Amino acid sequence: xxxxxxxxxxxxxxxxxxxxxxxxxxxxxxxxxxxxxxxxxxxxxxxxxxxxxxxxxxxxxxxxxxxxxxxxxxxxxxxxxxxxxxxxxxxxxxxxxxxx
Amino acid sequence: xxxxxxxxxxxxxxxxxxxxxxxxxxxxxxxxxxxxxxxxxxxxxxxxxxxxxxxxxxxxxxxxxxxxxxxxxxxxxxxxxxxxxxxxxxxxxxxxxxxxxxxxxxxxxxxxxxxxxxxxxxxxxxxxxxxxxxxxxxxxxxxxxxxxxxxxxxxxxxxxxxxxxxxxxxxxxxxxxxxxxxxxxxxxxxxxxxx
Numbered sequence: 001x002x003x004x005x006x007x008x009x010x011x012x013x014x015x016x017x018x019x020x021x022x023x024x025x026x027x028x029x030x031x032x033x034x035x036x037x038x039x040x041x042x043x044x045x046x047x048x049x050x051x052x053x054x055x056x057x058x059x060x061x062x063x064x065x066x067x068x069x070x071x072x073x074x075x076x077x078x079x080x081x082x083x084x085x086x087x088x089x090x091x092x093x094x095x096x097x098x099x100x
Numbered sequence: 101x102x103x104x105x106x107x108x109x110x111x112x113x114x115x116x117x118x119x120x121x122x123x124x125x126x127x128x129x130x131x132x133x134x135x136x137x138x139x140x141x142x143x144x145x146x147x148x149x150x151x152x153x154x155x156x157x158x159x160x161x162x163x164x165x166x167x168x169x170x171x172x173x174x175x176x177x178x179x180x181x182x183x184x185x186x187x188x189x190x191x192x193x194x195x196x197x198x199x200x201x202x203x204x205x206x207x208x209x210x211x212x213x214x215x216x217x218x219x220x221x222x223x224x225x226x227x228x229x230x231x232x233x234x235x236x237x238x239x240x241x242x243x244x245x246x247x248x249x250x251x252x253x254x255x256x257x258x259x260x261x262x263x264x265x266x267x268x269x270x271x272x273x274x275x276x277x278x279x280x281x282x283x284x285x286x287x288x289x290x291x292x293x294x295x
Contacts, residue, residue, distance in 0.1 A: 001102075001103065002102055002103055002106045006106060006110075007106075007143075007147070009203060010110045010113075010114075012199065012202040012203050013114060013199070014113065014114065014117060015202055016195060016196075016198060016199035016202060017114070017117045017118060017121055018117070018121070019195055019198055019199075020121055020191065020192070020195035021120070021121035023191050023194055023195060024121070024188075024191050024195075025121070027126075029126055029168075029175065030121075030126070030129060032168075033120050033121075033129055033130070033133050034120075034121060036133060036137075036160075036164070037117050037120065037121070037133070037136075040136075040137065040140050040160075043140070043144075043152075043156070044140060044143055044144075047143070047144050047147045047149045047152055048147055050147070050149065051147040051148055051149065053217055054217050054220050054221065055217040055218055055219055055220060056219045056220070056221055056230060056231060056234045057218055057219055057234075059149050059151070059152050059231060060219075060231075060234060060235060060238075060239050060242075062149075062152055063152065063155065063235070064242060064246055066155055066156070066159050066160070067246040067249065067250060068246075068249070069159075069160075069164070070159055070163060070164060070250065070253070071249055071250050071252070071253030071254075072253075073164050073167055073168070074167065074253040074254060074256070074257035075253050075256050075257055075260065077167060077168070077171045077257070077261065078256060078257045078258075078259070078260025078261040079260060080171065081171060081174050081260070081261045082260055082261075082263065084174060084175055085174075090175065
């Protein structure tokens with residue numbers, strides 16, 4: 001039988017996949033993809049806890065996470081297009097202008 | 101049956117997201133991400149969250165992925181991404197350590213019992229009805245704030261991406277080699293002038 005911990009472990013695995021992506025990738029678009037994975041992992045955990053405790057608050061939070069993700073993509077992609085027009089690349093190493 | 105469905109979805113989602121994270125090609129990564137999102141909505145349907153599953157399909161697969169694929173037209177998607185990575189071992193050790201930490205964090209509160217349900221689903225209502233009842237009574241203010249936030253995001257997206265729309269990137273890339281040479285020459289002459 002599948003219980004709450006199965007879903008939470010799956011959510012943790014998905015979240016760490018996203019985290020590995022954020023740590024590993026240098027391309028900004030790939031960083032966005034990894035962020036999406038992490039947000040989705042959180043949503044799975046919210047829905048599972050909502051089901052397990054018979055409480056709708058978890059689903060509500062998942063809705064607001066989806067709304068935040070959608071607006072993040074709209075603004076972030078606009079910024080990415082501007083960055084690409086300015087530098088011709090999306091590689092994070094190219095943006096290190098401070099020579100620190 | 102539930103067990104089979106859960107493990108089926110779980111393995112497929114994990115594999116697809118691994119492809120997204122590890123792939124060198126942006127198009128492969130985006131396709132795998134979209135497929136993973138569709139399968140995650142399957143998990144939501146299994147969890148009696150039918151409305152959330154539908155929202156996942158409409159917003160993520162419909163809107164976010166379409167936005168990504170349109171934004172991809174601005175970038176050169178067929179080019180393989182060249183990345184200069186430091187040490188792969190360090191990254192995987194860090195990721196593994198954080199994964200272990202997350203499992204501990206997620207499983208620790210399960211020991212504690214006595215969590216009371218704050219908003220249980222209404223009796224005899226289907227999931228979308230129950231969600232609507234809670235969303236438009238208890239969560240009305242956050243709902244309105246989210247609506248304003250989406251409006252702000254839409255306007256800023258239009259303004260940010262719409263800047264210099266008459267400025268063609270492909271022309272710039274074709275003439276980039278010439279441009280960089282002339283710019284280098286200009287830089288050199290300026291430096292000579294400074295000296």
